[in-house]
Amino acid sequence: DVKVTQSSRYLVKRTGEKVFLECVQDMDHENMFWYRQDPGLGLRLIYFSYDVKMKEKGDIPEGYSVSREKKERFSLILESASTNQTSMYLCASSDGQFNEKLFFGSGTQLSVL
Amino acid sequence: RKEVEQDPGPFNVPEGATVAFNCTYSNSASQSFFWYRQDCRKEPKLLMSVYSSGNEDGRFTAQLNRASQYISLLIRDSKLSDSATYLCVVNGGGSYIPTFGRGTSLIVHP
Numbered sequence: 431d432v433k434v435t436q437s438s439r440y441l442v443k444r445t446g447e448k449v450f451l452e453c454v455q456d457m458d459h460e461n462m463f464w465y466r467q468d469p470g471l472g473l474r475l476i477y478f479s480y481d482v483k484m485k486e487k488g489d490i491p492e493g494y495s496v497s498r499e500k501k502e503r504f505s506l507i508l509e510s511a512s513t514n515q516t517s518m519y520l521c522a523s524s525d526g527q528f529n530e531k532l533f534f535g536s537g538t539q540l541s542v543l
Numbered sequence: 544r545k546e547v548e549q550d551p552g553p554f555n556v557p558e559g560a561t562v563a564f565n566c567t568y569s570n571s572a573s574q575s576f577f578w579y580r581q582d583c584r585k586e587p588k589l590l591m592s593v594y595s596s597g598n599e600d601g602r603f604t605a606q607l608n609r610a611s612q613y614i615s616l617l618i619r620d621s622k623l624s625d626s627a628t629y630l631c632v633v634n635g636g637g638s639y640i641p642t643f644g645r646g647t648s649l650i651v652h653p
Binding site: 463465470471472473475478488520528529530531532534535536537 | 551575577579585586587588589592630632634635639640641642643644645646
C-alpha cells in the first residue's frame with residue numbers, strides 16, 4: 431500500500447515563527463500536493479509539484495512556499511506564521527498525468543498562537 | 544479554476560435508509576469524477592470513481608450526468624459506519640489538478 435507520511439500530527443507555533451511541514455511518500459509518485467482544510471471551506475490547494483524541483487501555485491499560495499529537492503519529499507514552509515494559518519494541512523501524492531487517485535497523509539493540525 | 548459544489552448537510556438518516564447526494568461542477572470539459580470519504584479527524588480516502596455509464600460497488604452507486612453537469616452518490620441500506628463526510632472531486636478540463644467540493648456530511652443514527 432502507498433504510504434504518505436506527514437512528520438507531525440499536531441504542531442503549535444507562535445506568530446512570526448518559520449514553520450516546516452514535511453511530507454514523504456514511498457511509492458515513487460510523480461505528483462505531490464499540499465492542501466489546507468478548514469471547517470466550511472473544504473480542501474483548498476496551496477501548492478503542487480509534478481516533478482523534482484518543479485512547483486506550481488494552487489488556489490491559496492500566499493504566505494506559503496514549498497520545496498521538492500527529492501522525489502519522495504515535499505515540504506511546505508510558512509515563512510512567518512500567522513494566526514490565520516491555523517488549519518489542518520494535508521499532503522497527498524498521485525501517480526501519472528491524470529491524478530486519478532490521490533493518497534493522503536494523516537494530516538498536520540497546526541495551531542499558530 | 545473549476546468550481547465544485549455540494550450541499551454541506553448534514554443528512555441525518557436512520558439505519559437502513561437510502562440516501563443520495565449530488566454534486567455539481569461548472570467546467571463542462573471536466574473529464575474524471577470521484578467520490579472520496581473522510582471520517583472525522585482522518586484523511587480523505589477514495590471511495591469510488593464515477594464513470595459515464597455509472598458504477599456500483601455493493602451498497603454504493605455513483606452516476607454521472609454530463610448534460611446537467613452533476614454527479615451523484617446513492618447509499619442503500621445505510622449503516623452506522625457510513626457516517627462520514629463525502630467529498631466530490633472533479634478533474635480534467637484543461638487541468639489535471641483535482642478540485643474538491645466542500646463535502647456533504649452524513650450522520651446515520653440507530
